[in-house]
């Protein structure tokens with residue numbers, strides 16, 4: 161059988177776009193990781209989205225979809241002024257709050273979402289929230305324990321937003337680069353290999369985790385979920401070790 | 407057009423390939439722009455918003471090890487890259503590296519610059535590298551491939567993105583692009599004025615993977631010795647400098663299945679250089 165250019169061109173199109181259409185129909189052609197957090201599997205909250213699984217790559221819009229909290233409220237809580245808060249990626253909070261003494265980032269959003277929706281979240285680690293967020297939460301039915309936690313973990317709004325519940329003038333101009341490769345910060349997608357590369361030994365990692373380290377390419381967060389370890393606690397402890405060897 | 411078995415008009419090149427190349431170039435360029443627009447709250451309707459990593463079949467190749475070892479993808483790589491890798495292999499198994507010759511926008515851009523080089527240097531174009539050195543350098547891309555697979559497997563991150571000229575070509579306006587990628591892209595574009603497809607020949611790790619299929623692909627470039635006039639036109643026009651006039655079947659790992667050497671384009675004798683599964687005399 162001999163082929164000339166035109167049938168070859170047709171076959172390339174048919175195989176390529178046919179393959180894409182077929183795999184799309186089968187649900188195999190995902191071009192991004194799902195932005196849906198895992199759900200609680202047991203207890204009174206079974207089936208509801210778990211705030212502990214919120215990731216830095218989520219936007220306020222993704223959180224609105226999974227947790228029903230309007231993007232505008234989230235923008236107000238974190239003093240983000242943008243025309244379209246649904247597109248604000250929460251990984252950018254770290255950049256916006258970089259000047260703050262306490263870290264405001266993905267963990268803060270988890271805390272806000274959990275308290276706003278009355279969902280459980282482990283409060284044994286330190287997570288900070290800006291004043292605007294705390295004010296919004298105080299309108300909710302918080303337990304005395306949650307209120308006490310909130311009071312001790314509230315930090316000032318960024319600069320000009322301190323005395324207002326109005327969206328503060330933190331202007332979002334451009335996205336933070338996806339790969340802040342040089343900073344040694346443990347995040348949801350950090351693998352054991354990255355921590356090893358920063359100079360933390362396998363022995364130290366295993367001491368911190370209390371379990372043997374898996375294949376280094378495994379994401380720390382995935383392994384914590386698998387071993388039912390609290391990622392926030394492990395993350396903080398490993399971060400301390402990583403900072404030591406900086 | 408044929409009259410009494412003789413062709414009155416013989417195209418010098420495979421024009422439909424140029425159209426297909428334009429199509430893929432524009433498609434990828436628009437998707438890249440759309441990805442940026444979406445991140446900033448805009449977007450072009452009905453067009454994919456995927457990142458370039460999600461649409462790169464080579465992303466699927468570099469993630470194979472991690473997928474086999476821990477069942478996850480390298481950061482920024484998604485299922486779609488895996489699917490495209492499989493489709494790319496299926497196409498290459500049947501037709502050789504048609505991805506390179508017909509679809510890859512970086513290959514296309516190098517070809518566009520080649521036109522300029524041809525205008526300047528005429529027949530000396532694409533003949534500057536001494537043959538012996540060239541022969542050795544052609545295997546360099548397998549070293550690049552081995553290095554990319556090694557660093558990706560040990561780091562679990564897409565380190566090659568920092569050097570990838572393809573990524574730089576479609577992301578030079580974003581903050582994601584790395585200076586290494588821009589330098590390699592610039593070097594590739596400048597070298598293309600002297601050498602046709604320098605990145606493809608000497609460095610592209612994906613071209614290296616696909617090139618292996620030239621050894622066993624189903625449709626092959628074959629030359630009928632009985633009708634061949636031995637004028638060497640096929641070899642002169644081959645962008646990859648393959649001596650088509652010296653072999654019966656092209657099995658060179660560098661062939662990109664562009665069909666430019668065939669009797670449909672540059673070979674002046676009908677049915678002499680063909681793309682076929684069968685035998686030729």
Ligand code: SF4
Pocket residue numbers: 505506507510511512513514603605606607610611612613614
């Ligand atoms: S060799 Fe690489 S850069 Fe060249 S066409 Fe093929 S995939 Fe594209």
Ligand code: SF4
Pocket residue numbers: 627643644645646647648650656660661662663664665666667668
């Ligand atoms: S041998 Fe023919 S099909 Fe292969 S690259 Fe050269 S011109 Fe293209």
